[in-house]
Amino acid sequence: MNDEQLQRYSRQIMLPEFDYQGQQRLLSSRVLIIGLGGLGSPVALYLASAGVGTLVLVDDDVVDQSNLQRQIIHSEADVGVSKVVSAQQSIAALNSDVLVEPLQQRLKGEGLSEEVKKADIVLDCCDNLVTRLAVNKACLQHRTPLVSGAAIRMEGQVIVVDPRQPNTPCYHCLMQLTGEQELTCSTNGVMAPLVGIVGAIQAMEAIKVLSNLGQPLVGKLLLLDAKSMHWQTFSLPKDAHCPSCGTI
Numbered sequence: 001m002n003d004e005q006l007q008r009y010s011r012q013i014m015l016p017e018f019d020y021q022g023q024q025r026l027l028s029s030r031v032l033i034i035g036l037g038g039l040g041s042p043v044a045l046y047l048a049s050a051g052v053g054t055l056v057l058v059d060d061d062v063v064d065q066s067n068l069q070r071q072i073i074h075s076e077a078d079v080g081v082s083k084v085v086s087a088q089q090s091i092a093a094l095n096s097d098v099l100v101e102p103l104q105q106r107l108k109g110e111g112l113s114e115e116v117k118k119a120d121i122v123l124d125c126c127d128n129l130v131t132r133l134a135v136n137k138a139c140l141q142h143r144t145p146l147v148s149g150a151a152i153r154m155e156g157q158v159i160v161v162d163p164r165q166p167n168t169p170c171y172h173c174l175m176q177l178t179g180e181q182e183l184t185c186s187t188n189g190v191m192a193p194l195v196g197i198v199g200a201i202q203a204m205e206a207i208k209v210l211s212n213l214g215q216p217l218v219g220k221l222l223l224l225d226a227k228s229m230h231w232q233t234f235s236l237p238k239d240a241h242c243p244s245c246g247t248i
Helices: 003-008 019-027 040-050 065-069 083-094 109-118 129-142 171-178 192-211
Strands: 030-034 054-058 099-103 121-124 146-152 155-161 220-225 230-235
Touching: 019 192, 030 040, 030 109, 040 054, 040 083, 040 121, 040 192, 054 083, 054 109, 083 099, 109 129, 121 129, 121 192, 129 146, 129 155, 129 171, 146 192, 155 171, 155 192, 192 220
Parallel strands: 030 054, 030 121, 054 099, 121 146
Antiparallel strands: 146 155, 155 220, 220 230
């Protein structure tokens, strides 16, 4: 870590439970972010500002006018531009030390497996249930920690999956328990600051996992009802019959 980095990250380094070693872990980390929309925007910006060394950005979409209400990593000048390119430019303006690898595609199959294998942690910021389950399965296969977030209407949730820890649930366990349905902002709506709140929590949980800080939400489901600003945390049991992790 050079003198400029020591100055930039000084407010984090002074935290005794984080310290120099925690910052060094972030600088040497490779993070895979799936989706550069409402959740991926604050996730990418906060992880970049905190000093994560490499961010791999995955999204096959381009910026649309309707995205600007909540996807704060993009601007009016980016309409029609690839989301990963737009995000890369915003990150470069914020912290030029961060290495950004943009992937303008929908990762699946061997491509998804390879990127998950190379990552130290994965951030699921998409709104596609098929992709969520595929990412969850790849993380289980390669024992890569996963932070999954969701935000719709005025409700949000975050769960951390860490396959390195025995007898802990995965995202599919949550779906089995709640019967989660595929909901999208385009059909159900979402309040702009909600995705910022949930995305910021995802970034915080990723930093905790990467730097061995505090107690990440492994085996827990964090829920937010923004209408009343009511938070709830539930213990999530591992499903012995889960199609994804039941035999792990």
